Structure formats: structure tokens, C-alpha cells
Amino acid sequence: MKIFFAGSIRGGRQLIPTYQYIIRFLKYRNYTVISEHVAAEGLEKVEAKMSEQEIYEKDANWIKVCDRVIAEITVPSIGVGYEICHAVKHKKPVLCVYQDGAKASAMILGNTTGYVTAKAYSDKRQLEEILLDFLTTMNI
Amino acid sequence: MKIFFAGSIRGGRQLIPTYQYIIRFLKYRNYTVISEHVAAEGLEKVEAKMSEQEIYEKDANWIKVCDRVIAEITVPSIGVGYEICHAVKHKKPVLCVYQDGAKASAMILGNTTGYVTAKAYSDKRQLEEILLDFLTTMNI
Numbered sequence: 001m002k003i004f005f006a007g008s009i010r011g012g013r014q015l016i017p018t019y020q021y022i023i024r025f026l027k028y029r030n031y032t033v034i035s036e037h038v039a040a041e042g043l044e045k046v047e048a049k050m051s052e053q054e055i056y057e058k059d060a061n062w063i064k065v066c067d068r069v070i071a072e073i074t075v076p077s078i079g080v081g082y083e084i085c086h087a088v089k090h091k092k093p094v095l096c097v098y099q100d101g102a103k104a105s106a107m108i109l110g111n112t113t114g115y116v117t118a119k120a121y122s123d124k125r126q127l128e129e130i131l132l133d134f135l136t137t138m139n140i
Numbered sequence: 141m142k143i144f145f146a147g148s149i150r151g152g153r154q155l156i157p158t159y160q161y162i163i164r165f166l167k168y169r170n171y172t173v174i175s176e177h178v179a180a181e182g183l184e185k186v187e188a189k190m191s192e193q194e195i196y197e198k199d200a201n202w203i204k205v206c207d208r209v210i211a212e213i214t215v216p217s218i219g220v221g222y223e224i225c226h227a228v229k230h231k232k233p234v235l236c237v238y239q240d241g242a243k244a245s246a247m248i249l250g251n252t253t254g255y256v257t258a259k260a261y262s263d264k265r266q267l268e269e270i271l272l273d274f275l276t277t278m279n280i
Contacts, residue, residue, distance in 0.1 A: 010243035011216030052250030059247065076151035078213050079245035081221020089229055103150035105219035107199065110192030 001135070003031050004066035004092075006084065007038045009047070011077030016041065019072055022097075025128060026070075031135065034062050063087050069094040070131065073118075074102040084108065088115045095134040097121055141275070143171050144206035144232075146224065147178045149187070151217030156181065159212055162237075165268060166210075171275065174202050203227050209234040210271065213258075214242045224248065228255045235274040237261055 003026055007019040019039035026033050037043055047055055059079075063069065069087040071080055073096045085107075087094045094115055098104045100122040108118050117134065121127040143166055147159040159179035166173050177183055187195055199219075203209065209227040211220055213236045225247075227234045234255055238244050240262040248258050257274065261267040 008216065010245055047246070052246045053252055054250070055246035056250030056252055060252075073218050076148070076216040076218055077245070078216055078218075078221035078224070079247040081218035081223075082225045082245065082247040083221075084218070085222045085225030085229070089225070105150055105217070105222065106187065106192045106195035107219040107222040110194070110196030112193055112196055 001031050001068065002066045003033050003135075004063050004069045004083075004087070005033050005035050005038055006069060006071035006080045008072075008075040008077035008080055009038065009043060010079065012075045015072060015075050018074075021124065022070065022072060022127070022131065025131060026135075029132075029135075034066055035059070059083060060086060063092065064090050066092060068092060068135070070134070071096045072098070073104055073108060074098045076105075081105065081107065084116065088113045091115065093117070093134075095119070095130070097127060097130055141171055141208065142206045143173050143275075144203050144209045144223075144227070145173050145175050145178055146209060146211035146220045148212075148215040148217035148220055149178065149183060150219065152215045153184075155212060155215050158214075161264065162210065162212060162267070162271065165271060166275075169272075169275075174206055175199070199223060200226060203232065204230050206232060208232060208275070210274070211236045212238070213244055213248060214238045216245075221245065221247070224256065228253045231255065233257070233274075235259070235270070237267060237270055 023033050023039050096108050096118040100120045119130045163173050163179050203226050236248050236258040240260045259270045
């Protein structure tokens with residue numbers, strides 16, 4: 001199963017350790033994470049060598065070819081919001097996770113498309129349970 | 141012409157004065173702004189009386205029925221990102237404006253759908269020129 005992981009890049013990089021944790025967790029369980037770069041330190045330097053169009057096309061296409069999307073939405077980000085809607089357009093199940101107490105968007109929490117699930121987590125154990133529940137359930 | 145204005149709500153309210161300025165500017169020129177509430181102080185209290193689904197449905201439907209979308213993307217926001225993509229899905233021309241120096245998302249700057257224009261502004265005069273240019277051009 002190919003997972004597109006979405007996390008804030010230009011919106012703020014303070015949750016990189018959480019993004020890395022999620023990606024390691026998924027890879028350890030043999031899921032393919034096609035957007036592993038999101039959690040890479042120094043990503044902005046790598047992306048600076050690409051045109052904005054190249055970055056857009058790469059991410060938009062990865063969402064199109066993935067099986068499911070997992071988005072960490074604690075840090076507000078225009079790009080992550082766009083990617084979630086793009087995934088819905090391509091009928092991909094999307095799991096949005098956020099730290100308990102973070103202000104999640106009504107466009108996510110109230111999403112009625114049937115493709116978006118949003119769950120708050122208070123610790124790593126709960127985060128892992130939410131991820132596994134999403135990945136092992138065929139119909140969300 | 142009906143305009144849907146998008147600005148950060150739960151992502152951060154620090155640019156409310158700019159949102160208000162844009163909406164006043166549009167209304168003064170007789171454009172109808174159907175999402176005027178985005179710039180209202182105390183909006184979060186009003187929305188607290190609505191369900192998350194009601195907020196989602198209201199915004200998603202307003203985007204569907206509007207003629208054009210103007211988004212202020214300086215403050216990162218999952219909801220605004222989602223709304224821009226939703227507007228593209230409904231083939232609405234979208235203008236994204238941001239303060240010069242702000243880190244705008246590659247999903248916006250590199251957007252190749254043909255519906256999204258992104259422009260930086262350094263002062264109110266430039267912002268007004270960008271808005272008028274978008275509104276008075278039939279084909280973007």
C-alpha cells in the first residue's frame with residue numbers, strides 16, 4: 001500500500017520529529033511512503049533547486065497514484081489543506097491527525113465528502129493506534 | 141459578481157485588519173462578498189454555535205455558487221488551502237495574495253491547473269491594483 005504523507009513545509013517545520021516518527025512507524029510496518037521527503041531536514045534547500053511547478057506536479061501526481069493519504073494537520077499549512085482536497089477529488093481515503101488541543105479546521109472536522117477522517121492524539125501510543133486503525137480498515 | 145473571500149480562521153487571526161480592508165475595498169466597488177464573516181471579530185464565537193458539518197457545507201456551497209475566489213494566504217491555514225483546491229475543482233478563478241516576503245506554498249505558486257494566480261503585495265496600493273486587475277480581467 002502506497003501512502004502519501006502530508007505535513008507542513010513552508011507553513012512551519014516545528015513538527016519535523018513527529019513527521020519522522022509517523023514515517024518511520026509506517027515504513028517499519030512495510031508501508032511505502034512516497035512523500036518521505038516531507039520529514040527531511042534541509043528539504044527547503046532541496047526544493048529550492050526545483051521550480052514551483054515541478055514541486056506542484058510531483059506532489060499532485062503522487063496523490064493521484066497513492067492508495068491513501070495521511071496528513072498531520074497540527075501546524076497550519078496552505079499546501080497540506082490543498083493536498084487533502086486534491087486527495088478527496090481523486091477519491092483517496094484521507095486520515096488527518098492532530099495534537100489534542102490544536103485548532104483543526106472545520107473544512108476537515110466537518111468534511112462531509114466521506115473521504116476524510118480526523119482524529120486527535122494525546123501521545124505516541126494513541127497516534128499509532130489511530131494510524132493502524134486507518135490502515136487496516138478497508139472501508140472508512 | 142459574487143466573490144468568496146478566504147482567510148485564516150483557526151490558523152490564526154492576526155491579519156483580520158487586512159481581511160477587513162480587502163472586503164471593504166471590494167464592497168465599495170459594488171462586488172458582493174458572500175463570505176464577509178471571515179473578517180469579523182468574534183467569528184469563532186458565532187461558529188461555535190454551528191456544527192463543524194454546517195460550517196463545511198456553508199463554505200463548500202458558497203465556493204460552488206460564487207464567481208471568483210480571493211484568498212489572503214499570508215497566514216498558513218489548512219482551511220484556506222482546502223478552499224482554494226475546492227474552488228479549482230469547481231473551475232472558479234482564484235486569486236491568492238500574500239505579503240511580500242511571506243512563504244507561499246508551492247501548491248499555490250506552482251499550481252498548473254490554470255485557475256490559480258498568486259501575487260505578492262508590499263503595500264495597500266499594490267494590493268488594490270492586484271485585486272482590480274484580477275476582477276476586471278475576464279480571462280486569467
